[in-house]
Amino acid sequence: MIKVSVMYPNTPGARLNHEYYCDSHMPMVKARMGDACKSY
Numbered sequence: 001m002i003k004v005s006v007m008y009p010n011t012p013g014a015r016l017n018h019e020y021y022c023d024s025h026m027p028m029v030k031a032r033m034g035d036a037c038k039s040y
Helices: 018-036
Strands: none
Touching: none
16 A cells, blocks of 8 residues: 655645645646556
């Protein structure tokens, strides 16, 4: 199993945009990991 942790700087009032993250960043991870990435 491969586990990836993503860390961002702690900025007051900042929020993670989960939809943007899943739509923009996870396809890049999937492209690089290929079939090893079963889901996200």
